[in-house]
Amino acid sequence: MDTPLEVLHRVFGYDSFRSNQQEIIDHVVAGGDALVLMPTGGGKSLCYQIPALVRRGVGVVVSPLIALMQDQVDALRALGVRAGFLNSTQDFDERRLVEAEFLAGELDLLYLAPERLRVDATLRMLAKGDISMFAIDEAHCVAQWGHDFRPDYLELSKLRESWPDVPRIALTATATPATRTEISARLGLDEARHFVAGFDRPNIHYRITPKSEPKRQLLDFLRTEHPGDSGIVYCLSRSSAEKIAEFLAANGIAALPYHAGLDARTRAAHQARFLREDGLVVVATIAFGMGIDKPDVRFVAHLDLPKSVEGYYQETGRAGRDGLPATAWMAYGLHDVVQHRRMAMEGDEAHRRRQVHHLDAMLALCETVGCRRMMLLDYFGQKGSEPCGNCDTCQAPPESWDGTTAAQKVLSAVWRLDKERRQKFGVGQTVDILLGKKTAKVLQHGHETLTVFGVGADLGNAEWHGVVRQLLAQGLLAVEPNHGALVLTDGSAAVLRGQREVPLRRDAHRPARTRTTPGKAPAAAELPEEAAPVFERLRAWRAATAKEQGVPAYVIFHDATLREIATRSPSTLAELSQINGVGENKLAKYGDQVLATLGESS
Structure with a gap:
């Protein structure tokens, strides 16, 4: 049986773990329960994928991300991992095939929507199989007063009752100390070990600007700082999402709306285009984004005030998952405060108290004269941070x-x-x-x-x-x-x-930030001069390959891997295998094509 480190290298193509990944993985492999808090892009998925590959049996992943399961499974299969999913998008024959694979022990990972665990047939199927572990992704959905509550998550405490000897790992990027306590109680993880990797995303520049003409401010922001970049714009209402998408498209920016009022086929098509195309902007309500694994989202913009700091952190965290510079930009004004104060007074007394608490924390973040990142980290219980130097209040302190x-x-x-x-x-x-x-x-x-x-x-x-x-x-x-x-x-x-x-x-006057090398991908802008054209050629090859296979480009290779290839310019498969992100399966599948592309560049 491979060790976790051997699996990390052979399957995923990395030589070492990040942060406390190995400690978490070793704990779960040994049979322990865990509650894991790790920022978006911090490598949470490896914390359950590797234990599932090391332990005997099938790892069952409970995830609310029905629209993304196909892409998640495609990404794993590209690595040579035997993965499948069961959710409401499949017909009877598709579900029956996956169930047969599970019962035959032909899967390493099985993704389930939480509502499937309410179906007796699913529970009977799981009872007949050999389960290595349960992973509960986006675990903050169990928090009943949280920003993304899912009622079906309340049923997941039954996993401990039915499978008392199978380890469980709950994972989220967004939880205050109080929310962690609620997750533990509702999922029956009272004895689980807690792992908190920190909430800082140092590559994200946080900026909140006074709202005057929000549509024009957004357009100026995109043209000045993020021309040609992929990004997400959040609005409070469906009509706003539609109007802003139309406005951007009319001004030469490729933009699509996404909200719950669109039919399922349109939503799926817009999401698929966003994942597969470069330079597309999605204008959305909060219905969009959870679990989006697109690593090159360069900005997240808010034209309306989020309802909570948790929601703001979750949404802005979708930018810069590749670790490269990204922007969290918000236009905020008096109307936002008036509207949210009115909304906070709806419902019963307990609901009002919680809404006011969430709103007060969000408004404090907007109105602070101190470092925004420090306030964010403090909210999530990460005390003692120093001013970051990468937010608007650090770079242009308000009076x-x-x-x-x-x-x-x-x-x-x-x-x-x-x-x-x-x-x-x-x-x-x-x-x-x-x-x-x-x-x-x-x-x-x-x-x-x-x-x-x-x-x-x-x-x-x-x-x-x-x-x-x-x-x-x-x-x-x-x-x-x-x-x-x-x-x-x-x-x-x-x-x-x-x-x-x-x-x-x-508010202090803040000159607009501009991209140093317009027209180039951010990843290319920071490369040595001779490597930049090689990187662009590799990106073109990746885009063509992804289109041919019908998968997002990042399923082939992430930008960070292409950057390293362009910089180190390997000439043999053995040298290519030493690049981070090039595991055995991808080396066999794409190695010759990558070397041929490098040969064209020389």
Whole structure:
């Protein structure tokens, strides 16, 4: 029987493990249960794939990623691993064939959608087979108040009851300490060993910019910093996803929408194109992205505020899985805060408390004057980090100013409208009153007679909107759920009485970042000059091969492997076998073609 290190080299083509992969793998191979937290792109899949190849029997992987199972299985088969899947996309004959392979011991890994474990026939089939281990991928889906809850995951505690001697490993990239406790309890992993590899993704540049004209800001960002790159744009609504995709396409950027309102065939087609084509942008709701293994996503952009830090981290983590520079960009403004404050007040009391907690943490990340990465890592329990130097607040620190007087003016206007006039209004009317604007609405309600009329001439319209945004973010103002009117909170009185100071943030001017070598893939931009054209030739060969086989390009080789090949320029199969990512099966399948491509380059 091969050791884990031998499997790593022979099958996957790597000489050594990363981070604490080997410790996790050894623990599971020995029969121990594990809960693994590892950032996206950190190599979580190896932590269950290698134990499945080392232990006797079939490794069963429970995954919610039905739309991606075919690609996951194709990638494993390209490595020579005997893999299959069972989910609702298959017809009866396809399922029967996979079940027969499982029972005959002809599979190394079997992927299952969680709902399959509710089917008695599936449980009977598993009971007849020889199972080496269970892997529960995307384990945060079991957290009932999490950002990606899946009810079927609540059934997975039964695995321990039915297979008490089979080790289980639960894996996720996104979980706070509280969520880890919930995962352990709900999956019956109370005695499992916890492995936390850290949450830092140092290659991602985090940037949150004030929202003014979001469509135009997005277009400028893509043209300036990511021309021709693959990326994901997240919107809150289906209609926004459609409109932004149309806008980008009309402005020369290849873009497709993805949301739950599209029929299943269209969604599958758009996802397949994104995985297989270079330079495509998907504009999506949060229905898109979990488990996407595309390594060369160069940016993730948000045009609407995510509902939680967990969701933001999960979504931005889809950028730069190959370890090369990537950007997490967000346009954020007052409307986002108003909308989310209203949404947070829906539902029962327990739900509201959790929603407000999630929103407060997300707003704190947006409004911080400190390092965003430090705040992200601190949220997930990773304390003691140093400023990263690779986020907007590190590179262009915003100013903090004493906004107490400005806050008092806003709060006083809201108080006077409510107490003196028995009226409530939204942000626009409140700011118009402070600026002394005699609009038709102001005159209609007689608001020009208020003592606060015109007291805000020291700031401009955009600045006052910024003040209101930050007061909402700090909980010193609230929004009525039904009408969106501004109302005071329990914390407002202390500000009005001068008992509490209100520090506010003034955004610094940030020049646009530009790509150093326009038109080239980022991987090529960092190569030695003589290796860059070789890399591009290898990418062209890979694209043609992937198209011929009907698989994503990364199933053939990742960019990092092509970079190393282009740099080291091996001339024999033996030399090529020493490149990271070139295992035995890929060497046999593609080795001669790679050497021929290198020969054309010389």
